[in-house]
Amino acid sequence: MLIDEFRDYCLSKKGVTESMPFDVHTLVFKVGSKIFALARLEQIPLRINLKCNPDRALQLREEFPDLVLPGYHMNKRHWNTVVVESSNPSDWYLELIDHSYELVYNSLTLKQKQDLESC
Numbered sequence: 001m002l003i004d005e006f007r008d009y010c011l012s013k014k015g016v017t018e019s020m021p022f023d024v025h026t027l028v029f030k031v032g033s034k035i036f037a038l039a040r041l042e043q044i045p046l047r048i049n050l051k052c053n054p055d056r057a058l059q060l061r062e063e064f065p066d067l068v069l070p071g072y073h074m075n076k077r078h079w080n081t082v083v084v085e086s087s088n089p090s091d092w093y094l095e096l097i098d099h100s101y102e103l104v105y106n107s108l109t110l111k112q113k114q115d116l117e118s119c
Contacts (some may be wrong), residue, residue, distance in 0.1 A: 016031050051079050
């Protein structure tokens with residue numbers, strides 16, 4: 001997965017916006033007003049921060065210790081930094097992005113969800 005694929009996939013989700021609120025190197029994706037994914041543009045290999053259920057986060061870190069790390073500059077309980085390597089199938093990364101998006105989307109208020117639906 002390349003940065004363009006990551007970006008396109010995130011933007012394909014309902015209500016997602018992108019911005020660079022921290023610096024010119026950090027691409028941020030939000031649903032509503034909440035972040036669900038970040039990527040440092042200059043890092044090779046690509047590393048993306050994704051929200052994750054705490055139990056699943058620990059499981060992924062144990063199962064993939066070289067690819068899934070505690071979230072860099074994030075709450076380590078709820079965020080993972082995922083190292084993107086070509087040896088892993090893209091579907092694996094897409095599923096992790098989906099999980100992050102769903103966690104954040106489900107945390108939105110009913111009003112916020114309705115606002116997204118009307119866009």
